[in-house]
Amino acid sequence: MALWGGRFNQGPAESVAALSRSVDFDWRLAPYDIRVNIAHLAGLVAGGVIPAESGEKIRAGLVALGQEIDAGAFSFNDSDEDVHSAIERGLISKIGEIGGFIRAGRSRNDLVVTDFKLYLIDHLLEVASGLSALVAAINVQADLHQGSVAPGFTHLQHAQPINFGHELAKHSHALLRDIDRIGDWLERNSISPLGAGALSGSSLAPEPELTAEALGFIAAHGNSIDAVSDRDFAAEALFIFAMIGIHLSRIGEEFTLWSTTEFNWAILDDAYSTGSSIMPQKKNPDIAELARGKSGRLIGNLTGLLVVLKGLPFAYNRDLQEDKEPIFDSVETLLILLPAVIGMIATTKFRSDRMVSGALAGHSLATEIADYLARAGVPFSQAHEAAGACVKLCDSKGIELNELSDAEFAQINSKLPGEVRQHLTAEGAIASRNSIMGTATESLINQLAELGQENSQAQRWIESERERFSGMMNL
Numbered sequence: 001m002a003l004w005g006g007r008f009n010q011g012p013a014e015s016v017a018a019l020s021r022s023v024d025f026d027w028r029l030a031p032y033d034i035r036v037n038i039a040h041l042a043g044l045v046a047g048g049v050i051p052a053e054s055g056e057k058i059r060a061g062l063v064a065l066g067q068e069i070d071a072g073a074f075s076f077n078d079s080d081e082d083v084h085s086a087i088e089r090g091l092i093s094k095i096g097e098i099g100g101f102i103r104a105g106r107s108r109n110d111l112v113v114t115d116f117k118l119y120l121i122d123h124l125l126e127v128a129s130g131l132s133a134l135v136a137a138i139n140v141q142a143d144l145h146q147g148s149v150a151p152g153f154t155h156l157q158h159a160q161p162i163n164f165g166h167e168l169a170k171h172s173h174a175l176l177r178d179i180d181r182i183g184d185w186l187e188r189n190s191i192s193p194l195g196a197g198a199l200s201g202s203s204l205a206p207e208p209e210l211t212a213e214a215l216g217f218i219a220a221h222g223n224s225i226d227a228v229s230d231r232d233f234a235a236e237a238l239f240i241f242a243m244i245g246i247h248l249s250r251i252g253e254e255f256t257l258w259s260t261t262e263f264n265w266a267i268l269d270d271a272y273s274t275g276s277s278i279m280p281q282k283k284n285p286d287i288a289e290l291a292r293g294k295s296g297r298l299i300g301n302l303t304g305l306l307v308v309l310k311g312l313p314f315a316y317n318r319d320l321q322e323d324k325e326p327i328f329d330s331v332e333t334l335l336i337l338l339p340a341v342i343g344m345i346a347t348t349k350f351r352s353d354r355m356v357s358g359a360l361a362g363h364s365l366a367t368e369i370a371d372y373l374a375r376a377g378v379p380f381s382q383a384h385e386a387a388g389a390c391v392k393l394c395d396s397k398g399i400e401l402n403e404l405s406d407a408e409f410a411q412i413n414s415k416l417p418g419e420v421r422q423h424l425t426a427e428g429a430i431a432s433r434n435s436i437m438g439t440a441t442e443s444l445i446n447q448l449a450e451l452g453q454e455n456s457q458a459q460r461w462i463e464s465e466r467e468r469f470s471g472m473m474n475l
Contacts, residue, residue, distance in 0.1 A: 020318075022077040025325055026083045030045055032118040033087050034066035035112060036194060040205065043195075049204050050101050058102055061095035083109050083115070105204030109228040110196040110310040110318040116324065117193070118215065121186065121235050121469060123331045126183045128462050130338035133246065135172045135455045137346040139448055142168040146444050149426045150265075150355035151364060158362030161426035164355055165448070166439040171299040172451045174247045179458045181240045186465070189233040192217035196227035201317040216469060228316045231309055234323050238302035241330040245298030248341055252291030255344065259285045264354050269347035273342065287344045294337055301326035363391045365401055368423045369416070371432075376415045386413040 012020065045055035064294045065087065067076035080086035091099035142165040152162035192215055195201065195208025201224040205211070208220040221227035225265060258266035268285055276282035366387045373383035389412045394401055406418035422428070434440035436447075 022082045022321055023080045027076055029083050029115040029119055030069045032115040033083055034062055035115050038062050039211045040106055043205050043211050049104055061091050065090050105202040107198040109198050110193045114194040124182045125218055125466050127334050128179050131175050132459050134342050135175050137342050138172045139451055143448055146441055148352040149359045151359045158364050160364050161359045161429050162439045163430050163444050165444050176454055178244050185236055190218045192220045193227035196224035199225050199228055225315050231323050235305055242298045242302045245295035248291040249295035252288040255288035256285045265351055267349040272344040285339045291341050292355050294333055299328050301330045365424045366391050368429050372420050372423055
């Protein structure tokens with residue numbers, strides 16, 4: 001069903017109709033379109049544009065149509081151009097031509113962007129819920145390994161010993177930032193475009209603040225042209241999705257490395273691994289690799305929309321039809337990826353014995369020598385040189401730092417006695433880093449308690465927002 005055509009002598013060419021058709025993907029907006037139409041209808045009735053009796057009949061028709069959509073009993077057909085035309089066709093077929101009144105005072109331009117924002121509110125909260133579940137799974141593993149000693153890396157080279165629980169917990173911080181970004185998005189973008197009409201506002205819907213409140217938005221747009229052309233909110237959402245993808249990719253990279261024969265730190269559960277069609281012995285970390293690979297898709301969706309938006313002129317342009325598919329794809333990618341990553345992390349068995357065996361490789365305790373000298377009053381630049389000289393001597397002799405003799409320590413720096421060996425243990429190095437952000441076990445215990453509180457707070461916020469949103473859906 002076309003929503004335009006009165007001034008045309010003929011319909012669009014078949015190729016134009018095919019190019020213009022968006023209902024195949026924007027049908028995802030159908031439940032939100034019903035909701036927006038009901039809120040808009042209330043404004044038309046309150047303003048006297050539609051008589052109350054007719055308004056009640058239209059409302060009943062919209063509610064019934066929404067129920068049929070939810071049940072899969074009503075959908076689009078080959079004649080529909082987009083979700084809006086499909087729903088108007090369904091409404092008119094259900095209650096007669098009176099259903100056409102619903103178009104008064106609004107345009108597809110403000111209708112679609114309102115639908116789209118509501119879709120994003122709903123699905124950003126769903127993604128946030130998945131992120132919270134992932135944080136919980138990571139925190140459990142970090143707590144299990146709060147005493148596991150492992151080598152820490154910079155540049156993928158052995159650096160300093162760390163608490164492996166601390167290594168895992170870093171991901172929770174990043175994912176909680178993603179949830180924060182979703183909260184920021186909701187605060188900034190809960191602004192209703194409905195009432196902007198095609199671009200100049202509407203004389204038939206003069207109080208957009210009322211429909212904004214009915215739909216759960218915190219305010220109405222202050223400029224009708226910006227309202228129909230703004231897609232900052234979509235680009236922001238795609239950035240959030242891309243950032244989540246990057247965080248999942250980094251998790252995937254680590255789990256891929258840790259599960260190699262060379263590392264042998266992580267034993268992935270069979271349920272979250274795959275095999276080879278030709279090599280029967282293989283156990284591949286496909287979930288980790290897909291988490292890494294999907295990030296490219298999420299980044300690409302963001303880049304694609306930014307290119308669409310970069311040169312658009314005034315108000316609505318049909319280019320904006322390209323805003324929805326990247327969002328739908330990113331949402332659906334994350335909603336299928338997050339449960340798999342959660343399961344992979346929750347079921348992985350870590351080999352503490354393998355981790356600790358490499359914790360001292362590469363003279364990773366050299367910084368302990370420099371720190372010892374610094375505490376003894378040696379300028380750190382000199383302490384650093386002395387520690388480097390210890391490493392150089394060990395390399396020449398093929399020994400470890402704690403195997404240097406008292407004389408060798410003293411020869412390198414007079415303030416370096418043999419007792420420095422007491423500090424040359426992985427456990428001691430870890431325990432000494434007991435600041436709020438340090439890798440010491442006591443610091444990790446406090447860190448995990450705070451992460452748990454932050455995640456619980458995030459879960460409560462998500463649930464309250466979802467309850468509020470679901471309540472608004474029952475207009």
